[in-house]
Amino acid sequence: MSATTLLSLIAAAVIALGLSAYMYGFKSRLNPRLRWILGILRFMTLLTLGVLLVNPKIKKETYTTQKPALNILVDNSSSLENLDRVSLATNLSNALNTDTELMERFDITAYQFDQSFGPLSDLNYQGVTTNIADGLTGLETIYGDQNAVTVLLSDGNQTLGRDYASLASRLKNPVFPMVMGDTTQFEDLRITRLNANRYAYQDNEFPVELSLGYTGTGAVNSVLIIRKGNQVVKRQPVSFDTQANAQTLQVLLKADQVGIQTYTAELQSLSNERNTSNNRQQFAVEVIDQSTRVAVITTIQHPDLGALKKSITTLKQREVEVMEPAQAVGNLDDYQLVILYQPDSRFAAVYQELNELKKNRWTITGLQTDWNFLNDVQLKYAKIGAGGEDQVSAETNRNYPIFAMDPVDFSSYPPLITQFGSLDVFVPYDEILSQTISGIFTESPMLFSFEADGVREAVWDAQDLWRWRAHNFIETRGFDQFDDLVANMVQYLSSNKRRSRLNVSYESFYYSNAQIGIQAQYFNENYQFDPEASLNLTYTATDGTSQRLPMLLKNNYYQANLDGLAAGVYDVTVTVDGQGIARSGQFTILDFSEEEQLLTPDVLKLTALAANTQGSVFYEDQLEEIKSALITDDRFVPVQKSRQNVVPLISLKFLLGLLGLLLAIEWFTRKYNGLI
The missing domain is CATH 1.10.287 (Helix Hairpins)
Incomplete structure (x- = not known):
């Protein structure tokens, strides 16, 4: 005072x-x-x-005592079950979480991870993948500014996410791994990775790339066998020793039958090999009898052409050819879709042939488009008084009724360039992207589609589309948003299939560790998307067991999640209550578990993680040792704070x-x- x-x-x-x-x-x-x-x-x-x-x-x-945080991070993936360490991991977690000496010294919180990270709730060891990096970065977000230490109970085998050993240098708090599993090294052959295209063309050869590995002390010989059903389609001898303990093979297989073809790649096991589950992998290829050929017709050179070609050929069964109008005339019937890029009067013969063939088309306009010619050569849309340059942005129509599309916010993408003027459409159309200028909606659509006289057509009134693809990569490190939009448009425009009120989409096959989603769209009598409908999905396994579940509304489509189904062939039917409308199909789930491929703990990575975070590595039988290390470590002492x-x-x-x-x-x- x-x-x-x-x-x-x-x-x-x-x-x-x-x-x-x-x-x-x-x-x-x-x-x-x-x-x-x-x-x-x-x-x-x-x-x-x-x-x-x-x-x-x-x-x-006032005085308070702040204890350091002790985080128990438990691996909840199925690999611990394969290692027969379920009971041990649970007991160790409980012992650390309830130890009185540790509770006096630390504020203890338990977490779990598999493909995702969260508070420990119910350890069932059924996670299909292991993402150790996600668990460590999640704790870093929560405790990065506090005095904390993490005890990691895991075998160290990661099957998803970033390399956690290299990530360790960014972690502020030490990690004390407890290695789960038998660290004894036995002779082991394995297929560490298998890459194959999802699609192949009939009568063509398609490549399969296999990465093979060996652990052991001597030289061994084996044989790589690839079967289709009971038929051996490839046999190749392989050899390993302590120096050459890994190799990558590429084999070519013949696509001789249309449809889903399931293969099994297997390394013949050694006589004393204990783990043979990682010697075998299944994969599948869908063989199609023809590809989708797309012709891009233009008279100019522009970066948009490269961006479109890259996006369209994301699926290998699509081919793109860029040509001038004179080259295209007389050959248009060889293509399922024609893209007209910035047409002018030199396109007259192309339009005449397209109209005669009733060929689907996609028109992309820009500063070099001759709108006087375009207004005369077709009567479905027009831009009067076009001229000058205008920068326009886009707003996504979340209720576009033609195909299911996640509502990407294209308003944050860079402005595109178009000719100044109002675009009028004289036929009923569906708008995908609306044109905005400085955040204000104009009367003109940017990207729209329509069907008239039995022909499907789309118009994108903007150029510099390549900027969107580049922006997509900068923001997400990938091209998925832009490529999905282009791919969906190509798929819709390249098909002449009659429009249906109920459309169901799914992959022909899935791997058992992947997400399995069935999507559907339902339209009323006026072909407007109906968000009030009640859709149900029924799937039936080969043994006759079936289950019915409702499909949930998501944006402008309905979706059902079938994750966790066992491997096999499933018949699926989607019905609309009260309408008598249904669609049926079939998909295959291939048995594959990355968690079964590695049955030896990765001690080297766990040791590197401990070293890079200034922690220490312990083994599953060293509970007392890790407790003693935590309690006696001077870095983890309670701090008295005054306020x-x-x-x-x-x-x-x-x-x-x-x-x-x-x-x-x-x-x-x-x-x-x-x-x-």
Whole structure:
């Protein structure tokens, strides 16, 4: 308390005493007892009021003890079940989480991870993939600025995500891995990776790339066998030793039958090999009898052409040829879709042949488009008075009814370039992208589609599409958003299949560790998407068991998730309640588990993780050792923190209550004695 405040309080006490003495001492005619009572009450009232007016500040200091955080991070993937470490991992987790000595030293919290990361709730060891990096970065987000330590219970085998050993240098808190599994090295052959295209053309050869590995102390020979059903289609001898313990092979297989062809690649096991599950992998290829051929016709050179070609050929069964109008005339019937890039009068013969063939088309316009020619050669849309340059942005129509599309926010993408003028459409159309300028909607669509006279057509009134593909990569490190939009348009425009009120989409085959999603769109009689419909999906396995589940609305389509189904062939039917409309199909799930491929813990990576984070590595039988290391480590000691609160006296409500109480007692005393 400052000297000024102290002198002010003394002055307030002197003034209160003087006024009380003056009022009830010198001039009062009351009896002495009453004078003393009223005088003391008045003194206390004036003193309280004076203290409140001076309003001194009271400092209050509190002390708290902050313990370091101990995070128990448990691997919940199926690899621990394959290693027969389920009970041990659960017991170790419980022992660390409930140890009294650790609880005195740390604030303990338990977490789990497999393909995702979260608080420990129910360890079932059924995770289909292991993402250790996700668990470590999740803890870093929560505890990065605190004194914390992580105990990692895992075999160290990661099948998804970034390399956690290289990530360790960015972690602020140490990690103490406990290695789960038998670290004894046995002779082992394995297929570490298999890459194959999803599609192949009939009567063509398609490549299959296999990465093979060997662990052991001597030289061994084996044979790689690839079967289709019971038929051996490829046999190749392979050799390994301690120096050449890995190799990559590429084999060519013949696509001789249309449809889904399932293959099995297998390395013949060694006589003393304990783990043979990683010697075998299934894969599948869908053989199609023809590809989708797309012709891009243009008279100019522009980066858009390369961007479109890259996007369209993302699926290998699509071919793109860029040509001038003179080359295209007479050959258009060889293509399922024709893209007209910035047409001008040199396209006259192309339009004549397209109309004769009733060929689907996609027109992309820009600054070099001759709109006078385009307005004359077709009568479905027009831009009057086109000229000059305009920068336009796009807004996605989330209810586009033609195909299911995730609602990508293209409004954040760079503006595109178009010719100034209003684009009018004279036929019923569906708008995918709306044109905006400075965030204001114009009357013109940017990208739209329509069907007229048995022909499907789309128009994209903008150029510099390559900027969108580049922006997509900068933002997401991939091209998926732009490529999916282009691919969906190509798929729709290259088909002449009659439009249906119920469309169902799914892959022809899935791997058992992948997400399995069935999507559907339902339209009313006017072919408008109906978000109020009730769609149900029924799937039936080869053994006759079936299950029915509702499809949930997501954006402009319905979706059902079938993750976790066993390997096999499934018939699927989607129905619309009350409409008598249904669509059926079939898909295959191939048996594949990355978690079964590695049955030896990755001690090297776990050791590197511990070293890079200044932690220590322990083994599954070293519970007491890791407890002792945590308790005796000087980095993890509780810290006592003080906190000083400065409170103005006027904020203390009891002083205001005391002032009111004193005034009330004085008033009552005077009233009782007839002085009021």
